[in-house]
Amino acid sequence: MIPAERQRIILKMLETREICTIGELTEKLNVSHMTVRRDIAKLEAKGRVFSVAGGVQRTETVREELTHRTKSTQNIEIKKLLGLAAKRYVPERATVYLDAGSTMMEVAKHLVDRDDILLVTNDFFITSYMAEHGRCEIYHTGGKVDRRNNSCVGQQAKSFLKQLNIDVSFIASACWDNRGISSPSEDKVMVKQKVAEVSREVILVCDSSKFGKTGTFLALSNESFDRMITDDGLPAAYSEQLAQHDIDVVRVKP
Incomplete structure:
Protein backbone atom coordinates (compact mmCIF):
# COMPACT_ATOMS: atom_id res chain seq x y z
CA MET A 1 0.00 0.00 0.00
CA ILE A 2 1.43 3.38 -1.00
CA PRO A 3 1.79 6.22 1.57
CA ALA A 4 -1.02 8.34 0.08
CA GLU A 5 -3.47 5.46 0.46
CA ARG A 6 -2.40 4.80 4.06
CA GLN A 7 -2.83 8.47 4.90
CA ARG A 8 -6.30 8.47 3.34
CA ILE A 9 -7.26 5.52 5.55
CA ILE A 10 -5.93 7.27 8.66
CA LEU A 11 -8.08 10.32 7.92
CA LYS A 12 -11.09 8.10 7.23
CA MET A 13 -10.69 6.36 10.59
CA LEU A 14 -10.52 9.74 12.34
CA GLU A 15 -13.89 10.74 10.89
CA THR A 16 -15.65 8.38 13.30
CA ARG A 17 -13.50 8.78 16.42
CA GLU A 18 -11.62 11.55 18.17
CA ILE A 19 -8.31 9.69 18.53
CA CYS A 20 -6.72 6.66 16.87
CA THR A 21 -3.91 4.87 18.69
CA ILE A 22 -0.67 3.88 17.00
CA GLY A 23 -1.50 0.25 17.75
CA GLU A 24 -4.87 0.49 15.98
CA LEU A 25 -3.25 2.05 12.93
CA THR A 26 -0.43 -0.48 12.66
CA GLU A 27 -2.98 -3.31 12.82
CA LYS A 28 -5.34 -1.71 10.30
CA LEU A 29 -2.58 -0.78 7.83
CA ASN A 30 -0.42 -3.85 8.48
CA VAL A 31 2.76 -1.79 8.74
CA SER A 32 5.33 -0.98 11.43
CA HIS A 33 5.02 1.69 14.11
CA MET A 34 7.76 3.65 12.35
CA THR A 35 5.84 3.68 9.06
CA VAL A 36 2.68 4.87 10.81
CA ARG A 37 4.58 7.66 12.54
CA ARG A 38 6.05 8.79 9.20
CA ASP A 39 2.55 8.93 7.71
CA ILE A 40 1.30 10.91 10.71
CA ALA A 41 4.22 13.33 10.38
CA LYS A 42 3.30 13.98 6.74
CA LEU A 43 -0.33 14.62 7.66
CA GLU A 44 0.79 16.91 10.48
CA ALA A 45 2.89 18.94 8.06
CA LYS A 46 -0.27 19.50 6.01
CA GLY A 47 -2.22 20.58 9.10
CA ARG A 48 -4.64 17.64 8.85
CA VAL A 49 -3.84 15.92 12.17
CA PHE A 50 -1.71 16.33 15.28
CA SER A 51 0.07 13.83 17.47
CA VAL A 52 -1.08 13.02 20.99
CA ALA A 53 0.41 10.59 23.50
CA GLY A 54 0.26 7.16 21.88
CA GLY A 55 -1.84 8.21 18.92
CA VAL A 56 -3.14 10.86 16.56
CA GLN A 57 -6.09 13.26 16.52
CA ARG A 58 -7.75 14.99 13.59
CA THR A 59 -7.51 18.77 13.31
CA GLU A 60 -10.84 20.54 13.82
CA THR A 61 -11.84 23.30 11.39
CA VAL A 62 -13.53 26.28 13.06
CA ARG A 63 -15.97 28.14 10.80
CA GLU A 64 -17.23 30.58 13.42
CA GLU A 65 -15.75 31.41 16.81
CA LEU A 66 -17.79 31.13 19.98
CA THR A 67 -19.20 34.30 21.51
CA HIS A 68 -17.34 36.10 24.27
CA ARG A 69 -20.11 35.13 26.70
CA THR A 70 -19.66 31.43 25.93
CA LYS A 71 -15.86 31.52 26.00
CA SER A 72 -15.88 33.29 29.36
CA THR A 73 -17.49 30.19 30.93
CA GLN A 74 -14.89 27.73 29.61
CA ASN A 75 -11.58 26.64 31.21
CA ILE A 76 -11.93 29.35 33.84
CA GLU A 77 -9.33 28.07 36.30
CA ILE A 78 -6.71 27.50 33.61
CA LYS A 79 -7.26 31.00 32.22
CA LYS A 80 -6.72 32.46 35.68
CA LEU A 81 -3.39 30.64 35.91
CA LEU A 82 -2.41 31.84 32.45
CA GLY A 83 -3.17 35.42 33.45
CA LEU A 84 -1.07 35.07 36.59
CA ALA A 85 1.85 33.66 34.60
CA ALA A 86 1.61 36.39 31.97
CA LYS A 87 1.98 39.30 34.40
CA ARG A 88 5.62 38.30 35.03
CA TYR A 89 6.48 39.37 31.50
CA VAL A 90 5.25 42.97 31.73
CA PRO A 91 8.33 45.17 32.22
CA GLU A 92 8.35 48.51 34.01
CA ARG A 93 7.13 51.58 32.10
CA ALA A 94 6.09 49.42 29.15
CA THR A 95 3.56 49.95 26.40
CA VAL A 96 1.49 46.78 26.56
CA TYR A 97 -1.04 45.37 24.11
CA LEU A 98 -3.79 42.99 25.24
CA ASP A 99 -5.67 41.14 22.52
CA ALA A 100 -9.41 40.56 22.80
CA GLY A 101 -10.92 37.66 24.71
CA SER A 102 -11.64 36.08 28.07
CA THR A 103 -8.04 34.88 28.55
CA MET A 104 -6.77 38.43 28.05
CA MET A 105 -9.23 39.66 30.66
CA GLU A 106 -7.47 37.42 33.18
CA VAL A 107 -4.16 39.06 32.22
CA ALA A 108 -5.74 42.51 32.67
CA LYS A 109 -6.91 41.67 36.18
CA HIS A 110 -3.28 41.27 37.23
CA LEU A 111 -2.34 44.70 35.87
CA VAL A 112 -4.84 46.86 37.78
CA ASP A 113 -2.19 48.17 40.20
CA ARG A 114 0.32 49.06 37.48
CA ASP A 115 0.34 52.84 37.08
CA ASP A 116 3.63 52.79 35.16
CA ILE A 117 2.36 51.12 31.97
CA LEU A 118 0.39 52.32 28.96
CA LEU A 119 -2.24 49.77 27.95
CA VAL A 120 -3.55 49.32 24.40
CA THR A 121 -6.39 46.92 23.59
CA ASN A 122 -9.13 46.30 21.05
CA ASP A 123 -11.39 44.67 23.68
CA PHE A 124 -14.35 46.64 25.07
CA PHE A 125 -14.64 44.58 28.27
CA ILE A 126 -10.95 45.05 29.08
CA THR A 127 -11.20 48.78 28.39
CA SER A 128 -14.21 49.13 30.67
CA TYR A 129 -12.68 46.99 33.43
CA MET A 130 -9.36 48.84 33.43
CA ALA A 131 -11.08 52.24 33.27
CA GLU A 132 -12.99 51.36 36.44
CA HIS A 133 -10.38 49.37 38.38
CA GLY A 134 -6.97 50.10 36.85
CA ARG A 135 -4.47 52.92 37.34
CA CYS A 136 -2.72 52.99 33.97
CA GLU A 137 -3.26 55.06 30.84
CA ILE A 138 -5.53 53.26 28.35
CA TYR A 139 -5.97 53.40 24.58
CA HIS A 140 -8.62 51.52 22.61
CA THR A 141 -7.88 50.82 18.94
CA GLY A 142 -11.33 51.68 17.64
CA GLY A 143 -12.44 50.20 14.33
CA LYS A 144 -15.12 47.86 13.06
CA VAL A 145 -17.12 46.33 15.93
CA ASP A 146 -17.09 42.55 16.24
CA ARG A 147 -20.24 41.95 18.29
CA ARG A 148 -19.55 38.26 18.92
CA ASN A 149 -16.23 39.05 20.57
CA ASN A 150 -17.00 42.54 21.92
CA SER A 151 -13.93 44.00 20.25
CA CYS A 152 -12.77 46.08 17.31
CA VAL A 153 -11.19 44.57 14.21
CA GLY A 154 -10.47 45.43 10.59
CA GLN A 155 -8.61 48.12 8.70
CA GLN A 156 -9.25 51.03 11.08
CA ALA A 157 -7.95 49.10 14.09
CA LYS A 158 -4.92 48.09 12.04
CA SER A 159 -4.31 51.71 11.00
CA PHE A 160 -4.32 52.85 14.63
CA LEU A 161 -1.82 50.16 15.63
CA LYS A 162 0.69 51.00 12.91
CA GLN A 163 1.35 54.34 14.64
CA LEU A 164 2.59 52.62 17.81
CA ASN A 165 5.76 51.10 19.21
CA ILE A 166 4.65 48.33 21.58
CA ASP A 167 7.05 46.80 24.10
CA VAL A 168 5.16 43.57 24.69
CA SER A 169 1.98 42.23 23.16
CA PHE A 170 -0.12 39.38 24.50
CA ILE A 171 -2.00 37.56 21.76
CA ALA A 172 -4.97 35.20 22.15
CA SER A 173 -6.41 32.72 19.68
CA ALA A 174 -9.29 30.27 19.33
CA CYS A 175 -7.33 28.24 16.76
CA TRP A 176 -3.79 26.92 17.14
CA ASP A 177 -1.95 24.12 15.36
CA ASN A 178 1.55 23.13 14.27
CA ARG A 179 1.64 25.98 11.72
CA GLY A 180 0.60 28.75 14.11
CA ILE A 181 -2.57 30.59 15.08
CA SER A 182 -5.44 31.18 12.70
CA SER A 183 -8.97 32.55 12.59
CA PRO A 184 -12.16 32.23 10.55
CA SER A 185 -12.20 36.06 10.49
CA GLU A 186 -9.90 37.92 8.10
CA ASP A 187 -10.64 41.16 9.99
CA LYS A 188 -9.17 39.67 13.19
CA VAL A 189 -6.13 38.35 11.38
CA MET A 190 -5.02 41.74 10.07
CA VAL A 191 -5.09 43.18 13.60
CA LYS A 192 -2.99 40.36 15.08
CA GLN A 193 -0.48 40.63 12.24
CA LYS A 194 -0.07 44.38 12.68
CA VAL A 195 0.32 44.03 16.46
CA ALA A 196 3.11 41.49 15.97
CA GLU A 197 4.78 43.78 13.43
CA VAL A 198 4.97 46.77 15.81
CA SER A 199 5.88 44.82 18.98
CA ARG A 200 9.34 44.19 20.40
CA GLU A 201 8.14 41.01 22.12
CA VAL A 202 5.16 38.87 21.13
CA ILE A 203 3.65 36.38 23.57
CA LEU A 204 0.89 33.87 22.86
CA VAL A 205 -1.38 33.19 25.84
CA CYS A 206 -3.58 30.24 24.96
CA ASP A 207 -4.91 27.17 26.77
CA SER A 208 -4.27 23.76 25.24
CA SER A 209 -7.94 23.16 24.35
CA LYS A 210 -7.40 25.50 21.38
CA PHE A 211 -4.62 23.32 19.98
CA GLY A 212 -5.62 21.18 17.01
CA LYS A 213 -8.14 23.73 15.72
CA THR A 214 -7.71 25.76 12.55
CA GLY A 215 -9.43 28.74 10.98
CA THR A 216 -9.45 29.69 7.31
CA PHE A 217 -6.92 32.50 7.67
CA LEU A 218 -3.44 31.97 9.10
CA ALA A 219 -2.69 34.91 11.40
CA LEU A 220 0.80 34.27 12.76
CA SER A 221 3.25 31.41 12.40
CA ASN A 222 4.57 29.83 15.57
CA GLU A 223 7.97 31.34 14.80
CA SER A 224 6.38 34.80 15.15
CA PHE A 225 6.22 34.34 18.92
CA GLN A 244 13.74 23.44 18.52
CA HIS A 245 12.70 26.86 17.17
CA ASP A 246 13.97 28.59 20.35
CA ILE A 247 10.46 29.49 21.49
CA ASP A 248 10.17 29.72 25.27
CA VAL A 249 7.16 27.63 26.32
CA VAL A 250 5.75 28.36 29.78
CA ARG A 251 3.34 25.65 30.95
CA VAL A 252 1.06 26.20 33.95
CA LYS A 253 -0.32 23.30 35.96
CA PRO A 254 -3.93 23.36 37.23
Whole structure:
Protein backbone atom coordinates (compact mmCIF):
# COMPACT_ATOMS: atom_id res chain seq x y z
CA MET A 1 0.00 0.00 0.00
CA ILE A 2 1.43 3.38 -1.00
CA PRO A 3 1.79 6.22 1.57
CA ALA A 4 -1.02 8.34 0.08
CA GLU A 5 -3.47 5.46 0.46
CA ARG A 6 -2.40 4.80 4.06
CA GLN A 7 -2.83 8.47 4.90
CA ARG A 8 -6.30 8.47 3.34
CA ILE A 9 -7.26 5.52 5.55
CA ILE A 10 -5.93 7.27 8.66
CA LEU A 11 -8.08 10.32 7.92
CA LYS A 12 -11.09 8.10 7.23
CA MET A 13 -10.69 6.36 10.59
CA LEU A 14 -10.52 9.74 12.34
CA GLU A 15 -13.89 10.74 10.89
CA THR A 16 -15.65 8.38 13.30
CA ARG A 17 -13.50 8.78 16.42
CA GLU A 18 -11.62 11.55 18.17
CA ILE A 19 -8.31 9.69 18.53
CA CYS A 20 -6.72 6.66 16.87
CA THR A 21 -3.91 4.87 18.69
CA ILE A 22 -0.67 3.88 17.00
CA GLY A 23 -1.50 0.25 17.75
CA GLU A 24 -4.87 0.49 15.98
CA LEU A 25 -3.25 2.05 12.93
CA THR A 26 -0.43 -0.48 12.66
CA GLU A 27 -2.98 -3.31 12.82
CA LYS A 28 -5.34 -1.71 10.30
CA LEU A 29 -2.58 -0.78 7.83
CA ASN A 30 -0.42 -3.85 8.48
CA VAL A 31 2.76 -1.79 8.74
CA SER A 32 5.33 -0.98 11.43
CA HIS A 33 5.02 1.69 14.11
CA MET A 34 7.76 3.65 12.35
CA THR A 35 5.84 3.68 9.06
CA VAL A 36 2.68 4.87 10.81
CA ARG A 37 4.58 7.66 12.54
CA ARG A 38 6.05 8.79 9.20
CA ASP A 39 2.55 8.93 7.71
CA ILE A 40 1.30 10.91 10.71
CA ALA A 41 4.22 13.33 10.38
CA LYS A 42 3.30 13.98 6.74
CA LEU A 43 -0.33 14.62 7.66
CA GLU A 44 0.79 16.91 10.48
CA ALA A 45 2.89 18.94 8.06
CA LYS A 46 -0.27 19.50 6.01
CA GLY A 47 -2.22 20.58 9.10
CA ARG A 48 -4.64 17.64 8.85
CA VAL A 49 -3.84 15.92 12.17
CA PHE A 50 -1.71 16.33 15.28
CA SER A 51 0.07 13.83 17.47
CA VAL A 52 -1.08 13.02 20.99
CA ALA A 53 0.41 10.59 23.50
CA GLY A 54 0.26 7.16 21.88
CA GLY A 55 -1.84 8.21 18.92
CA VAL A 56 -3.14 10.86 16.56
CA GLN A 57 -6.09 13.26 16.52
CA ARG A 58 -7.75 14.99 13.59
CA THR A 59 -7.51 18.77 13.31
CA GLU A 60 -10.84 20.54 13.82
CA THR A 61 -11.84 23.30 11.39
CA VAL A 62 -13.53 26.28 13.06
CA ARG A 63 -15.97 28.14 10.80
CA GLU A 64 -17.23 30.58 13.42
CA GLU A 65 -15.75 31.41 16.81
CA LEU A 66 -17.79 31.13 19.98
CA THR A 67 -19.20 34.30 21.51
CA HIS A 68 -17.34 36.10 24.27
CA ARG A 69 -20.11 35.13 26.70
CA THR A 70 -19.66 31.43 25.93
CA LYS A 71 -15.86 31.52 26.00
CA SER A 72 -15.88 33.29 29.36
CA THR A 73 -17.49 30.19 30.93
CA GLN A 74 -14.89 27.73 29.61
CA ASN A 75 -11.58 26.64 31.21
CA ILE A 76 -11.93 29.35 33.84
CA GLU A 77 -9.33 28.07 36.30
CA ILE A 78 -6.71 27.50 33.61
CA LYS A 79 -7.26 31.00 32.22
CA LYS A 80 -6.72 32.46 35.68
CA LEU A 81 -3.39 30.64 35.91
CA LEU A 82 -2.41 31.84 32.45
CA GLY A 83 -3.17 35.42 33.45
CA LEU A 84 -1.07 35.07 36.59
CA ALA A 85 1.85 33.66 34.60
CA ALA A 86 1.61 36.39 31.97
CA LYS A 87 1.98 39.30 34.40
CA ARG A 88 5.62 38.30 35.03
CA TYR A 89 6.48 39.37 31.50
CA VAL A 90 5.25 42.97 31.73
CA PRO A 91 8.33 45.17 32.22
CA GLU A 92 8.35 48.51 34.01
CA ARG A 93 7.13 51.58 32.10
CA ALA A 94 6.09 49.42 29.15
CA THR A 95 3.56 49.95 26.40
CA VAL A 96 1.49 46.78 26.56
CA TYR A 97 -1.04 45.37 24.11
CA LEU A 98 -3.79 42.99 25.24
CA ASP A 99 -5.67 41.14 22.52
CA ALA A 100 -9.41 40.56 22.80
CA GLY A 101 -10.92 37.66 24.71
CA SER A 102 -11.64 36.08 28.07
CA THR A 103 -8.04 34.88 28.55
CA MET A 104 -6.77 38.43 28.05
CA MET A 105 -9.23 39.66 30.66
CA GLU A 106 -7.47 37.42 33.18
CA VAL A 107 -4.16 39.06 32.22
CA ALA A 108 -5.74 42.51 32.67
CA LYS A 109 -6.91 41.67 36.18
CA HIS A 110 -3.28 41.27 37.23
CA LEU A 111 -2.34 44.70 35.87
CA VAL A 112 -4.84 46.86 37.78
CA ASP A 113 -2.19 48.17 40.20
CA ARG A 114 0.32 49.06 37.48
CA ASP A 115 0.34 52.84 37.08
CA ASP A 116 3.63 52.79 35.16
CA ILE A 117 2.36 51.12 31.97
CA LEU A 118 0.39 52.32 28.96
CA LEU A 119 -2.24 49.77 27.95
CA VAL A 120 -3.55 49.32 24.40
CA THR A 121 -6.39 46.92 23.59
CA ASN A 122 -9.13 46.30 21.05
CA ASP A 123 -11.39 44.67 23.68
CA PHE A 124 -14.35 46.64 25.07
CA PHE A 125 -14.64 44.58 28.27
CA ILE A 126 -10.95 45.05 29.08
CA THR A 127 -11.20 48.78 28.39
CA SER A 128 -14.21 49.13 30.67
CA TYR A 129 -12.68 46.99 33.43
CA MET A 130 -9.36 48.84 33.43
CA ALA A 131 -11.08 52.24 33.27
CA GLU A 132 -12.99 51.36 36.44
CA HIS A 133 -10.38 49.37 38.38
CA GLY A 134 -6.97 50.10 36.85
CA ARG A 135 -4.47 52.92 37.34
CA CYS A 136 -2.72 52.99 33.97
CA GLU A 137 -3.26 55.06 30.84
CA ILE A 138 -5.53 53.26 28.35
CA TYR A 139 -5.97 53.40 24.58
CA HIS A 140 -8.62 51.52 22.61
CA THR A 141 -7.88 50.82 18.94
CA GLY A 142 -11.33 51.68 17.64
CA GLY A 143 -12.44 50.20 14.33
CA LYS A 144 -15.12 47.86 13.06
CA VAL A 145 -17.12 46.33 15.93
CA ASP A 146 -17.09 42.55 16.24
CA ARG A 147 -20.24 41.95 18.29
CA ARG A 148 -19.55 38.26 18.92
CA ASN A 149 -16.23 39.05 20.57
CA ASN A 150 -17.00 42.54 21.92
CA SER A 151 -13.93 44.00 20.25
CA CYS A 152 -12.77 46.08 17.31
CA VAL A 153 -11.19 44.57 14.21
CA GLY A 154 -10.47 45.43 10.59
CA GLN A 155 -8.61 48.12 8.70
CA GLN A 156 -9.25 51.03 11.08
CA ALA A 157 -7.95 49.10 14.09
CA LYS A 158 -4.92 48.09 12.04
CA SER A 159 -4.31 51.71 11.00
CA PHE A 160 -4.32 52.85 14.63
CA LEU A 161 -1.82 50.16 15.63
CA LYS A 162 0.69 51.00 12.91
CA GLN A 163 1.35 54.34 14.64
CA LEU A 164 2.59 52.62 17.81
CA ASN A 165 5.76 51.10 19.21
CA ILE A 166 4.65 48.33 21.58
CA ASP A 167 7.05 46.80 24.10
CA VAL A 168 5.16 43.57 24.69
CA SER A 169 1.98 42.23 23.16
CA PHE A 170 -0.12 39.38 24.50
CA ILE A 171 -2.00 37.56 21.76
CA ALA A 172 -4.97 35.20 22.15
CA SER A 173 -6.41 32.72 19.68
CA ALA A 174 -9.29 30.27 19.33
CA CYS A 175 -7.33 28.24 16.76
CA TRP A 176 -3.79 26.92 17.14
CA ASP A 177 -1.95 24.12 15.36
CA ASN A 178 1.55 23.13 14.27
CA ARG A 179 1.64 25.98 11.72
CA GLY A 180 0.60 28.75 14.11
CA ILE A 181 -2.57 30.59 15.08
CA SER A 182 -5.44 31.18 12.70
CA SER A 183 -8.97 32.55 12.59
CA PRO A 184 -12.16 32.23 10.55
CA SER A 185 -12.20 36.06 10.49
CA GLU A 186 -9.90 37.92 8.10
CA ASP A 187 -10.64 41.16 9.99
CA LYS A 188 -9.17 39.67 13.19
CA VAL A 189 -6.13 38.35 11.38
CA MET A 190 -5.02 41.74 10.07
CA VAL A 191 -5.09 43.18 13.60
CA LYS A 192 -2.99 40.36 15.08
CA GLN A 193 -0.48 40.63 12.24
CA LYS A 194 -0.07 44.38 12.68
CA VAL A 195 0.32 44.03 16.46
CA ALA A 196 3.11 41.49 15.97
CA GLU A 197 4.78 43.78 13.43
CA VAL A 198 4.97 46.77 15.81
CA SER A 199 5.88 44.82 18.98
CA ARG A 200 9.34 44.19 20.40
CA GLU A 201 8.14 41.01 22.12
CA VAL A 202 5.16 38.87 21.13
CA ILE A 203 3.65 36.38 23.57
CA LEU A 204 0.89 33.87 22.86
CA VAL A 205 -1.38 33.19 25.84
CA CYS A 206 -3.58 30.24 24.96
CA ASP A 207 -4.91 27.17 26.77
CA SER A 208 -4.27 23.76 25.24
CA SER A 209 -7.94 23.16 24.35
CA LYS A 210 -7.40 25.50 21.38
CA PHE A 211 -4.62 23.32 19.98
CA GLY A 212 -5.62 21.18 17.01
CA LYS A 213 -8.14 23.73 15.72
CA THR A 214 -7.71 25.76 12.55
CA GLY A 215 -9.43 28.74 10.98
CA THR A 216 -9.45 29.69 7.31
CA PHE A 217 -6.92 32.50 7.67
CA LEU A 218 -3.44 31.97 9.10
CA ALA A 219 -2.69 34.91 11.40
CA LEU A 220 0.80 34.27 12.76
CA SER A 221 3.25 31.41 12.40
CA ASN A 222 4.57 29.83 15.57
CA GLU A 223 7.97 31.34 14.80
CA SER A 224 6.38 34.80 15.15
CA PHE A 225 6.22 34.34 18.92
CA ASP A 226 9.02 34.89 21.41
CA ARG A 227 7.16 33.05 24.15
CA MET A 228 4.05 30.91 24.57
CA ILE A 229 2.13 30.60 27.83
CA THR A 230 -0.13 27.57 27.93
CA ASP A 231 -0.98 24.62 30.20
CA ASP A 232 0.43 21.13 30.52
CA GLY A 233 -2.28 19.70 28.27
CA LEU A 234 -0.25 20.75 25.22
CA PRO A 235 1.07 17.58 23.48
CA ALA A 236 4.66 16.86 24.54
CA ALA A 237 5.78 16.27 20.96
CA TYR A 238 4.63 19.74 20.03
CA SER A 239 6.42 21.36 22.97
CA GLU A 240 9.63 19.71 21.79
CA GLN A 241 9.07 21.04 18.28
CA LEU A 242 8.64 24.58 19.60
CA ALA A 243 11.81 24.28 21.68
CA GLN A 244 13.74 23.44 18.52
CA HIS A 245 12.70 26.86 17.17
CA ASP A 246 13.97 28.59 20.35
CA ILE A 247 10.46 29.49 21.49
CA ASP A 248 10.17 29.72 25.27
CA VAL A 249 7.16 27.63 26.32
CA VAL A 250 5.75 28.36 29.78
CA ARG A 251 3.34 25.65 30.95
CA VAL A 252 1.06 26.20 33.95
CA LYS A 253 -0.32 23.30 35.96
CA PRO A 254 -3.93 23.36 37.23
